[in-house]
Amino acid sequence: MLNRRNFLEALVAAGLVSQLGWRSADTDEIAPSRAGAAAKRGPRILLRSSWQTVNIGDVAHTPGVLALIEEHIPDAEVQLWPSSIADGVEEMLRARFPNLTVIDRTAAGIRAAFAYNDFLLHGSGPYLVAADDVARWRAETGKPYGVYGITLGDPDQKTLDILNDAKFVFFRDTVSMNNALDKGLNQPVPTVRFGPDGAFATDLADTPAADAFLRANGLETGTFLCCIPRYRVTPYWEIYNREPTESEKASDAYNQRMKEQDHAPLRAAITAVVRQTDMKILICPEDRSQVRLGKEILLDKLPADVKPQVVWRDSFWSLDEARSTYLRSAGLFGHEMHSPIMCVGSEIPAVVCRWRQQTTKGFMWRDIGLGDWLFDMDDEGSRAGIAPAVLAIAKNPAAAKAKTQAALAYVRQRQRATMAKVAKEARLGIPA
CATH class of the missing domain: 3.40.50.11720 (3-Deoxy-D-manno-octulosonic-acid transferase, N-terminal domain)
Structure with a gap:
């Protein structure tokens, strides 16, 4: 049958x-x-x-x-x-x-x-x-x-x-x-x-807030990329400022064990962009736990010559300010899904790095024609492709924009x- x-x-x-x-x-x-x-x-x-x-x-x-x-x-x-x-x-x-x-x-x-x-x-x-x-x-x-x-x-x-x-x-x-x-x-x-x-x-926007943040941090439209870190398991105990349960303690141990593997490729991408282009990097969050994580696992571990060209956002932000900031960037990369979605929805290139705990949502990037910008953090070979992909966006923004526009048309x-x-x-x- x-x-x-x-x-x-x-x-x-x-x-x-x-x-x-x-x-x-x-x-x-x-x-x-x-x-x-x-x-x-x-x-x-x-x-x-x-x-x-x-x-x-x-x-x-x-x-x-x-x-x-x-x-x-x-x-x-x-x-x-x-x-x-x-x-x-x-x-x-x-x-x-x-x-x-x-x-x-x-x-x-x-x-x-x-x-x-x-x-x-x-x-x-x-x-x-x-x-x-x-x-x-x-x-x-x-x-x-x-x-x-x-x-x-x-x-x-x-x-x-x-x-x-x-x-x-x-x-x-x-x-x-x-x-x-x-x-x-x-x-x-x-x-x-x-x-x-x-x-x-x-399409929510807070242009004045975004512009004020960019001015205060020496970031100009089209001259920086955004980078978002993430733990494998969202630490809600940290977000809600409470003691973790026994199960959550196990999740936290797993997060700590995986965070270096998961973020070393992002640091490599940041380093390549800063050393090979005039672009700057903004480390920013999609959830509250990523503010501290961004400093600890990304900013603090960057080479000394790279750090001056990297801005770390030290506070959480609202959706409208975040989106307005993305709109002024040359692109975004990292371990989240919805900031990339909002970027592509406004013709801003975005790279998605996923792992098995994040369900199958990341595969939508293949569905809309952006499979080249989708990376599997559980695969060493795939992880190695992140820095070259991000660097290509920084070096050729026009080509990246055209690719994004084609995906958005679909x-x-x-x-x-x-x-x-x-x-x-x-x-x-x-x-x-």
């Missing part, structure tokens, strides 16, 4: 889809719905997103999806159902999206949001983060829902049941997509596709296609 995976492989062999997230197939471009055209009002979308605020990557998911809805479904009314929008995030979102409603997360508030909205959209994340909430929406309302831009490991049956009843499931990396299909995802082909992480569309094509599907299904959810 021809199973779903074999069927997809047959399509690939026939040239009907591409090997990178079905890149050549545009059949999922959705025409405007007749039902939507006749509706007296736009769709009401309940966005389940905003998972945490201790790193700017998790913050970036929500404004990215909101910006996509604003662009592609301009008549939609969006209500946000967040897990956390503390630390100034709510104010930042409201400043950019003044019409956004954040729901009351009491039991009564959630019931009211369920009654009011037509469609639930689960935003980008490392897995089906709010599976229980999606299941509750499904059980209590019977209204449609969809999943936008997630990574997924091996799904359990509960997750598969939720995904199989969704109107669409868009994966932010095709490794996740193909694994889900192998494990029992049984959606029709047009509704299961590569859908870029929502953070590609994030991302935007997928955004148009996936948001057309969101629009169609959300409009069909409007009561007659």
Whole structure:
């Protein structure tokens, strides 16, 4: 019997889809719905997103999806159902999206949001983060829902049941997509596709703060690269200033054991750029723990002749200031995912260095045509390629920019296609 995976492989062999997230197939471009055209009002979308605020990557998911809805479904009314929008995030979102409603997360508030909205959209994340909430929406309302831009490991049956009843499931990396299909995802082909992480569309900015920081540190637009360090396991005990559990102590020991191997290639890249070009380096964080780590494992271990051309950011920052700083850089490299995503979303080159603990999300770089800028820190040969790749960006910014623009063109094509599907299904959810 021809199973779903074999069927997809047959399509690939026939040239009907591409090997990178079905890149050549545009059949999922959705025409405007007749039902939507006749509706007296736009769709009401309940966005389940905003998972945490201790790193700017998790913050970036929500404004990215909101910006996509604003662009592609301009008549939609969006209500946000967040897990956390503390630390100034709510104010930042409201400043950019003044019409956004954040729901009351009491039991009564959630019931009211369920009654009011037509469609639930689960935003980008490392897995089906709010599976229980999606299941509750499904059980209590019977209204449609969809999943936008997630990574997924091996799904359990509960997750598969939720995904199989969704109107669409868009994966932010095709490794996740193909694994889900192998494990029992049984959606029709047009509704299961590569859908870029929502953070590609994030457009929050704090230009004055970024410019002030750059002036204070002698950095000029286009003359520096950003570098982000990272522990293998996020040290939440450090971020939240609490004693680690026994399990976390084991994670910390692993972090300490791996940090030299993981950061020596970044130091090599910094050294090569400083010694062979006029570029400077900014060491900066995506989460709070990376501030201290950047000084300890990168800055303090650099050669004496290199250090004067390297700036270490000694405090955490907000998403809007970070993105505005990235926009003034010539590129970014390091061990995080969402700062590179935001860079490429604004035509700034970015190198991603990943390891097995980071799920399969990094493989999205292959999916969008940037496989040459994706490195495996668990492979010695791959690690050796980081410094040459970063140096090439520094030496030939124009070529790096062109490569980034080509990747972004594909991302935007997928955004148009996936948001057309969101629009169609959300409009069909409007009561007659």
